[in-house]
Structures are given as structure tokens and as C-alpha cells.
Amino acid sequence: xxxxxxxxxxxxxxxxxxxxxxxxxxxxxxxxxxxxxxxxxxxxxxxxxxxxxxxxxxxxxxxxxxxxxxxxxxxxxxxxxxxxxxxxxxxxxxxxxxxxxxxxxxxxxxxxxxxxxxxxxxxxxxxxxxxxxxxxxxxxxxxxxxxxxxxxxxxxxxxxxxxxxxxxxxxxxxxxxxxxxxxxxxxxxxxxxxxxxxxxxxxxxxxxxxxxxxxxxxxxxxxxxxxxxxxxxxxxxxxxxxxxxxxxxxxxxxxxxxxxxxxxxxxxxxxxxxxxxxxxxxxxxxxxxxxxxxxxxxxxxxxxxxxxxxxxxxxxxxxxxxxxxxxxxxxxxxxxxxxxxxxxxxxxxxxxxxxxxxxxxxxxxxxxxxxx
Numbered sequence: 036x037x038x039x040x041x042x043x044x045x046x047x048x049x050x051x052x053x054x055x056x057x058x059x060x061x062x063x064x065x066x067x068x069x070x071x072x073x074x075x076x077x078x079x080x081x082x083x084x085x086x087x088x089x090x091x092x093x094x095x096x097x098x099x100x101x102x103x104x105x106x107x108x109x110x111x112x113x114x115x116x117x118x119x120x121x122x123x124x125x126x127x128x129x130x131x132x133x134x135x136x137x138x139x140x141x142x143x144x145x146x147x148x149x150x151x152x153x154x155x156x157x158x159x160x161x162x163x164x165x166x167x168x169x170x171x172x173x174x175x176x177x178x179x180x181x182x183x184x185x186x187x188x189x190x191x192x193x194x195x196x197x198x199x200x201x202x203x204x205x206x207x208x209x210x211x212x213x214x215x216x217x218x219x220x221x222x223x224x225x226x227x228x229x230x231x232x233x234x235x236x237x238x239x240x241x242x243x244x245x246x247x248x249x250x251x252x253x254x255x256x257x258x259x260x261x262x263x264x265x266x267x268x269x270x271x272x273x274x275x276x277x278x279x280x281x282x283x284x285x286x287x288x289x290x291x292x293x294x295x296x297x298x299x300x301x302x303x304x305x306x307x308x309x310x311x312x313x314x315x316x317x318x319x320x321x322x323x324x325x326x327x328x329x330x331x332x333x334x335x336x337x338x339x340x341x342x343x344x345x346x347x348x349x350x351x352x353x354x355x356x357x358x359x360x361x362x363x364x365x366x367x368x369x370x371x372x373x374x375x376x377x378x379x380x381x382x383x384x385x386x387x388x389x390x391x392x393x394x395x396x397x398x399x400x401x402x403x404x405x406x407x
Contacts (some may be wrong), residue, residue: 036183037062037065037261037262037263038061038062038063038244038262038263039056039063039262039263039264040052040053040056040060040061040062040063040064040260040262040263040265040266041064041065041258041259041262041264041265041266042063042064042065042066042177042265042266042268043067043251043258043259043265043266043267043268043269044065044067044071044074044266044267044272044383044386045065045066045067045069045072045074045234045238045245045247045382046067046072046076046234046268046270046316046383047076047393047396047397047400048266048268048383048386048396048397048399048400049065049067049074049184049266049268049381049382049383049400050065050072050073050234050238050321051104051396051397051400051401051404052244052266052382052400052403052404053065053237053238053239053240053274054237054240055221055400055401055404055405056236056242056404056407057239057240057241057242057243057349058242059404060141061242062242062244063243063244063245063248064244064245064248064261064262065238065243065245065281066244066245066246066249066251066258066301067225067245067248067249067252068194068245068248069247069248069288070248070253070339071231072231072234072235072245072247073231073233073234073235074089074234074268075089075090075092075112075352076089076092076229076230076231076234076393077089077230077231078231078232078340080350081227081293081294081320081338082334082336082337082338083292083328083336084293084320084321084324084333084334084336084337084338085228085229085243085320085323085324085335086267086320086340087161087230087318087320087323088090088289088339089287089289089354090287090289090301090340090354091304091318091319091323092225092393093114093116093218093223093224093225093264093323094111094222094223094224094225094226094228094393094394095113095116095218095222095223095392095394096221096223096392096393096394097219097220097221097222098394098398099171099221099222099388100398100401100402101291101306101394101397101398102221102222102394103392104397104401105226105233106396107306108233108234108236108237108402109224109226109227109228109230109232109236110226110227110235111224111227111312112224112226112303112321112325113223113326114219114223114224114225114303114324114325115171115216115223116216116217116303116304117129117184117216117217117221117317118217118302118303118305118306119300119302119303119304119305119306120135120183120305120306120308121185121306121308122158122182122183122308122309123309123311124405125138125182126138127139127153127182127183128215129183129215129217129306130207130208130209130210130215130217131174131175131179131207131208131209131210131233132209132210132213132214133148133181133211133213133395134162134214134215134326134401135179135183135215136148136151136211137198139179139182139217140178141326145212145297148211148350148358149166149211149401150260151176151310152174152175152176153179155172155176155177156172156173156176157250158177159172159173159177161173161217163356164196164201165201166193166195166196166197166199166200166201167187167188167196167199167201167203167204168180168196168199169197169201170201170204170205171184171185171188171196171204174204174207176405177237178205182308182309184196184204184308185308185310186308186309186311186312187215187306187307187315188203188204189310190310190313190315190344191285191315191344192285192344192357193235193285193344193345193346195276196204197283197313200203200358200359210393211392214259214269214406216293219333225323225324228329236250237281249346251267251269251294252269252273253272253395255394259378262341263378264378264379265378265379266378266379266380266382267380267381267386268381268382268385268386270353270385270386270388271283271366271369271370271373271381271385271386271387271388272365272369274379274381275369275372278372279351279365279368279369282356282357282362282364282365282366282369282388283346283357283362284347284351284353284354284355285344285345285346285347285348285354285355285357286341286344286345286347286348286351286352286353286354286356286400287342287343287344287352288342288345289340289341289342289343290340290343291338291340292338292339292340293336293337293338294336294337294338294339295335295336295338296336296337297326297333297334297337298319298326298337299319299336299337300317300319300339301319302319302322303320303322303323304316304319305317305319312392313343314341314343315340315342315344316341316344316387317340318342319337319338319339320338320340321334321335321337321338330403346368353385355389355390356384356388358381358389358390359386362388366388369388380403382399382403383396383399383400384396387399
């Protein structure tokens with residue numbers, strides 16, 4: 036049976052593209068090597084709790100078109116991301132705000148906080164930040180950098196902060212207010228019932244067929260022959276059998292526990308910012324949905340996940356592209372090869388080797404679909 040589009044990957048990019056083209060009358064086949072849809076936003080019910088299997092995902096966007104789009108397929112709750120930083124037992128509010136500055140320095144007013152940051156920036160002698168360490172100190176001062184950024188960042192990226200580009204830390208909000216909502220986003224929340232149900236709803240269309248547990252790269256000629264065009268959302272270097280070399284990623288490993296108690300840490304996310312604690316953070320999944328099931332009942336147990344960041348190696352799940360100069364040059368080589376493909380469209384975080392938030396992935400898939 037001939038399809039208009041073969042989509043490799045049933046994550047957010049693939050599901051969005053599939054839905055758009057199906058609604059316009061195209062016949063679409065979606066395949067995924069995993070045995071579930073939703074890619075890295077896959078959620079699984081454990082003890083009545085929707086567990087974020089591949090790490091915490093909080094949907095946030097200022098793009099009203101994207102927000103309206105996802106609300107076609109799920110009802111979103113009002114979850115607000117307000118993580119806590121744990122530095123050797125000292126707890127601080129994130130993102131950096133007046134609660135953080137008061138706990139760190141005892142300052143009470145925004146003017147005092149700003150003066151303290153400026154004093155430490157001047158003492159460090161930073162004018163034009165050249166790396167992440169200098170950028171962080173210029174944003175929040177030396178004390179906060181040493182306690183709340185340095186150890187966490189080095190665990191997350193496996194590199195010294197002075198060896199990382201400054202732009203990584205620019206995404207981090209710093210506020211001289213008592214606002215501890217991590218995201219500067221007009222719309223924010225998590226799908227009631229989890230992301231898996233949302234993606235299943237996106238793929239529920241008479242023109243979409245889904246086959247799981249299929250590795251496209253093991254038999255590309257067969258699958259390519261089934262459709263006029265291919266949308267590939269896997270790693271671009273794997274598509275070309277690593278002809279130019281391996282692109283680098285950071286990967287994440289999870290240790291999960293079911294605990295016979297209603298509350299472990301009282302918050303969805305607690306970051307462990309000292310270098311000695313081996314995990315980067317602990318997620319307590321029930322607090323993404325306020326500790327209750329879909330009927331509003333309190334849940335007697337809890338599920339936690341300790342996250343460990345590591346250098347990616349073949350066989351691991353790739354999570355974060357390492358967008359440094361070396362990998363940028365390597366990706367440019369693969370991109371040049373991809374641009375010559377007449378039948379294949381590359382999309383998503385892995386296909387484009389680009390750090391995308393969820394809303395950006397959906398926006399890019401919609402844009403590509405509209406262009407076609």
C-alpha cells in the first residue's frame with residue numbers, strides 16, 4: 036500500500052506533522068523503534084501516577100497558535116514550574132529571585148540584591164563574559180554561582196563551566212521580584228492524564244497508520260519504497276551511518292523508586308547543586324498533577340526518579356545536543372548532505388541537531404507542514 040508520507044518517529048514532531056498532513060488528505064504511515072508513541076515525552080501510569088519516563092516535561096509557550104493546537108488533543112492543568120535547589124541541605128528558590136537572594140545574603144529589597152550582584156561582578160573583574168562561568172557570575176554574582184550553578188552545570192554537561200559557551204546560561208531567568216515561576220511563558224501546564232494520551236489523540240485519524248517496534252534504519256529501502264516522502268526525526272548522523280563521525284550528545288539515566296508514603300520532597304523537582312551528590316535532580320512525579328488522581332483523590336504512594344547526566348555513547352538515548360564549535364562544524368557537514376536529499380525531510384531535536392523546547396518542536400513541524 037502506497038503512502039504519501041512515511042514518518043520515522045512518533046514523538047511530538049512526527050505526531051504533529053502526521054496530523055496536519057492527514058487532515059489535508061494525505062495517507063500517512065508512522066513508525067517508531069520503541070513500542071510506544073510520544074517519544075521522550077512518554078508518560079506511563081504507575082500507582083495511579085503519570086510518570087515522565089524520559090525526564091520531566093513541562094509544557095510552556097508564548098505561541099498562542101501552538102497552545103491552541105495542543106489543547107485540541109488534551110486538557111492542560113495549571114502546573115507552574117517552581118523548582119527548589121538543594122546545596123548540601125540548604126534550600127533555595129529557583130529560578131533566581133528575591134527569595135533566593137534573601138536566603139543567600141539576607142538582603143530584603145531589590146536594590147540591595149542588585150548592589151550585591153554588582154559588587155561581586157566587579158570583584159571578579161568581568162566585563163565581557165567569555166564563557167559560562169563568567170556569564171553566570173555577571174548575572175548573579177560569585178556566591179550563587181559557586182553554590183547553585185557550578186556543581187550542577189558541571190554534572191549536567193560533564194565539562195568545566197569555563198569550557199562551556201556563555202549562551203547556555205542566558206536561558207536562566209534572574210528576577211528582582213518574588214516570582215518563582217521558572218518560565219516566562221504566557222501559557223503553561225501539563226496534559227491531564229499525561230503526554231502519551233495527548234500524542235495518541237494526535238495520531239488518531241483515519242488517514243494515519245501507526246506501527247511500533249520497527250527500526251527504520253535496519254531496512255531503509257523497504258520503508259522508503261512505501262511512501263512518496265520520508266520525514267525522519269532520528270539522529271541525522273545515524274541516518275548517514277556516521278559517515279562523517281558521531282555527533283555528541285548528553286544522555287540521562289534514571290533510577291526510579293516507588294515509595295510507600297504520600298510525600299517524599301514536597302515538590303515536583305529538586306535540583307542538587309553541589310558537585311558531590313552524583314545525581315543532578317530528583318523528580319517526584321505526583322506533584323506535576325498536585326498529588327491527586329484524575330478523580331481528585333489523594334494518592335497514598337509516590338514515585339521518584341533520580342537523574343544522572345552522562346556523556347552519550349552508542350546504545351544510549353541521546354537527549355541534549357552538545358552545540359559547541361566542533362559539533363557545529365560536524366553537523367554542517369551532515370546538513371549539507373541532507374540538503375541534497377530530494378525525498379527526505381529532517382526534523383526535530385535529533386534530526387536537526389538542535390535544542391528545542393516542546394512548543395518549538397511543534398511550531399517547526401506545523402511550519403514545515405504548511406510549507407508543503
